[in-house]
Amino acid sequence: MRICFHGTADEIGLVAGRPLLVLLTTHDLPHMRVFELYHPRVHAHPHLERYRLCAVMTETTDEGRTA
Template structure:
């Protein structure tokens, strides 16, 4: 799945520096799911000096990262 995050340089750096993201879900069980991050691209957002990070996410197997 492709996702994009918008934020300050510091916020984007936190996300971009990770190879795995752990996300909380609202309706699904298990409530915590881990995703591998790859094909990241960072660009300057045209408004308010923010940045945009777009990446592909693939759900990892098992719960070793959660």
């Protein structure tokens, strides 16, 4: 699935610097799901100092990796 994050340079840097993301889910699903980002691209708004990170996100079960 393709996903985009919007934020400041610091916020996007936190997301872009991680190969794995852990997302918390609602109570009727597993509590945590791990996703891996592929092909990240960062787009900058020229005047507002806002950024958008877009990437392909796939769920992974690789529990041996550390983020």
